[in-house]
Amino acid sequence: MTTDSKNVSNSPVKEDNDEIDLMALLFAILRGWKTIVFFAVLGLIIGILYSRYVNPTFKSDALIQIDQKSQSISALGSNISDLVSAESSKAQTETELIKSRMVLKPVVDLLHLDIRLSDPAVGKFDRIKSNTTTVQVNIPEGVTLKTSDGQVQISQFNVSKAYLNRSFTLVRSNKSDGFLLSNGFDDFKGQIGQAHVFKGVDGIIEITVNDLPVNDHGINIVKLSLQNATESIKSALSVVEKGQQTGIVELSMTGNSQEQVSLVLKEIILSYIAQNESRGSEETTRTLSFMESQIPILKQKLEASQVVFNRFREKYGTIDIGQEAALLVGEKSQIDSQLNELKLKKADLTTYYTEEHPLVIQINDQLKVLNNRKQEINSKVAGLPEVQREFLQRSEDVEINKEIYLTMLKNYQQLKIVKAGEVGYVRIIDLPINTYRTIAPKKLLIWVLATLLGTMLGTMLVLVKNMLRNVVKDPERLEAKTGVPVIATIPRSPVLTRFSKKKSPNRLLAYADNNSLSYEAIKSLRTNLMFGMPSQGRAGQRAKVILITGESPGVGKSFISSNLTEVFAQLDKKVLIIDADMRLGELHKVFNMDQHNGLADYLTQDTTHLSRDKTQLVKIDAVQESGHLATFIHSTGIDNIDFMPRGEHPRNPASLLANGSFDHLMTELNLHYDYIIIDSPPILAASDAMILAQHADKVLMVTRYDDSIEGQLVYAVNQMNKANIQVDGIILNDVQQGIMSKYSYHYSYAYGNNQ
Known part of the structure; x- marks a missing residue:
């Protein structure tokens, strides 16, 4: 209704509450x-x-123990211990060695793990449908993959560097024993069961195909590079030490085939053991090789010196060497023996170290001292008689060569014994076994x-x-936001909801669901309006005018208008309902009537010509005095209710309402009705409601629960307030009751027969 600016309701109360309403969030989730x-x-x-x-994933594991290298050979003599140095290894270092290419490459070569086969005929849907797909099997004899049309078996596939990691297609040719190998650029033909060497654009291809599927079933084959093949193994291999400083290493491997992962893991362990043993006996092997090359030479020198000494004795007979000469000979013999041992050690050390190594330098210093002493003895011996000196020289040669040869032969035999009993410092505790338990x-x-x-x-x-999308839910929140009281909450009618789903004609609650909470809520709204309006209408007129609008289309204002009209008519009051939405009004469907000859026709009429034959129109006794007005007022067939439809769609509805014709219409209608209910267009869609509100005693705003936007409703109320129009109440329509709404206490409760 129109008010002065002083009477306009106070601005909405603004909430500065920054606290999170946890209950509201909970119910929002429940809704x-x-x-x-x-x-x-x-x-x-x-x-x-x-x-x-x-595909299912299986796991296989094993345990190995890493010990310090055994030094049991020390019992054979300290000199052997000097020749073979001790070596130790930590478990953490060995875990990295296990995953190295040095260990993995022999496994890749043995099991052909660098050959990958795939079946392009198996799609994603097939994998979902079958729940599992076959995987390739790698064994020393080759690679095998089963398909729906047979199996493919490849025993050899080697390519040049340019072809690595590139996909080829294998298909059985028309002949049963032929095949075709293609990579998109080159095509190679061969025979199944025979080794072939093809020369392509980018290099050589070696392949041996033992079997292929039938029915032109193609197979994709790829030769992986060593890097990719080992990386693939390492991604599935886990090597960890159990505990700290325990020396127990656990190896585990995962894959899509239990037998395959167990086999690969076993070969990895055997490859590591072989590398470990080879690395542990490498020093002994090198020493033996050196001795084997020196023993024949020393033997020849010994034999040659013995021949020369025997000839000398045969020529001169036995010579008695004096005590001094004997001492010199003994000392020189010891020096020569020491020199030979040092030279042997030096030869052994120089296989690993350079001349600048401290141990080599130390031996060189010792050799220098012994050589100096030897020169001194030679100087003294030079003073002996010539025959004795020659005898001494020949006997020295024999003794020295004999000592060197026997020492070398003794050490050689001892090292052979050492090598025969030498083992690595890794012990297998548990080899992998097949458990057939899926881990993924x-x-x-x-x-x-x-x-x-x-x-x-x-x-x-x-x-x-x-x-x-902050939708309308809480009546108290609406009142706080808009400053307008919520005068009614209309529950949803399940019966009308079912009718709307079946696309049945709209019906009034009095005839469709008269025992529902919705109908009782409409009656409560009627009571609220009866006691909230003056005993007479505006300017002392008989009729009380109620304008019903909404913030946007689809909120149910026509539903509220029609049912409110019906409950007012129950009071034996003359009620007129006007469809003032001349654009999209559909109130005529509620009463099963025609939209023609309504409000728009009245406002655009020519008083001398009527658009339709009056004989077809129902004359309303209450407006007979108004002459042609009876043409636009129709009886609904319901006691005390008349209806003015929207009429033909005009070009400018708002202008028609503002040109004075509507004022004249309301003046006439106020004389003949107790209540006039006007169903107006939405406020945010058109300005018609602001013009119509000038004639209303009550302006009601309809909004839909859990559908209308709260901000739009607040904006619509503000627009009415700016036009000096007070919104007297808000009707919350289509409220749904349930434990998931904390606002269900706003429901009305039916009292009476609910059957």
Whole structure:
């Protein structure tokens, strides 16, 4: 209704409450249970499909022990211990060695792990449908893959560097014993069961095909580079030390075939053991090789010196060497023996170190001292008689060569014994075995996690939607935001909801659902309006005018208008309902009437010509005095209710309402009706409601629960306030009752027969 600016309701109370309403969030989540359940079920479906899509994963494990290298050979003599140095290794270092290419490459070559076969005929849907797919089997004899049309078996596939990691296609040719190898650029033909060497554009291809599927079933084959092949193994291999400083190393490997991972892991362990033993006996082997090369030379020198000495004795007979000469000879013999041992050690050391190494320098210093002493003895011996000197020289040669030869032969035999009993410092505790227990996918865990993720996503969407689209729910919040009281909450009518789904004609609650909470709420609204309006209408007129509008289309204002009209008519009051929405009004459908000859026709009429034959129109006794006005007022067939439809759609509805014709119409109608209810267009869609409100005793704003936007409603009320029009009340329509709404206490309760 029109008011002065002083009478306009106070501005809405602004809340500065920054606290999060946890209860509101909880109920917002509960109200969005359908969305949450949808995403939870969607997550569960995705989890089930994923668990069927991925192949089962198996695991195989083994244990090895890493000890310090045994030094039991020290019992054979300290000189052997000097020749073979001790070596130790830590478990952490060995774990890295196990994953090195030095250990993995022999396994790759043995089991052909650098050859990859795949079946392009197996798609994603097939993997989901079958729940598992066959995988290739690598054995020393070759690589095998089973398909629906037979198996493929490759025993050899080597390519040049340019062809590495490139896919080839293998297909059986029309002939049963032929095949075709193609990479998109080159095509090579060969015979199954024969080794072939093809020369392509980018290099050589060696291949031996033992079997192929029939029915032109193609197979993809790839030769991986050593880097990619070992990286693939390392990604599935785990090597960790159990505990700290225990020396126990656990090896585990995962894959899609239990037999395959057990075989690969076993070969990795054997390869590591072989490398370990080879590395442990390398020093002994090098020393033996050096001795084997020196023993024949020393033997020849000994034999040659013995021949010369025997000839000398035969020529001169036995010579008695004096005590001094004997001492000199003995000392010189010892020096020569020491020199030979030092030279042997030096030869052994120089196989590993350079001349600048401290040990080599130390031996050189010792050799220098002994050589100096030897020169001194030679000087003294030079003073002996010539025959004795020659005898001494020949006997020295024999003794020295004999000592060197025997020492070398003794050490050689001892080292052979050492090598025969030498073992590595790695001991196998447990070899891998086949358990056939899948470790992945954990289907139940995947289903639970997928369901939880779907639930979380659904909850997030509900909360985001609730934050971005702040819909109308709380009457107290509306009153605080708009400053307008909520005078009625109209519950949803389940019966009318079913009718609307079946696209049945709209019906009044009195005839469709007269025992519902919705109908009782309309009656409560009528009571509120009866006691809230003056005994007479505006300017002392008989009629009381109620304008019903909304902030946007689809809020249910026509539903409220028509049912409010019906409950007022029950009071034996003459009621007129006007469809003032001349653009999209549909009140005529509620009363099963025609839209023609209504408000728009009245406002655009030519008083001398009527658009339709008056004989077809129902004359209303109460407006007979008004002459042609009876043409636009129609009886609904319901006692005490008349109806003015919207009429033909005009070009400028707002202008028609403002040109004075509507004022004249309301003046006439006020004389003949007790209540006039006007159903106007939405405020945010047109300005018609502001013009119509000038004639209303009550202006009511209809909004839809959990659908209308709160901000739009507040803006619509503010627009009315700016036009000096007071909105007298808000009707919250289509409220849904349930435990998921904390505002369900706003419901009215039916009293009477609910059957």
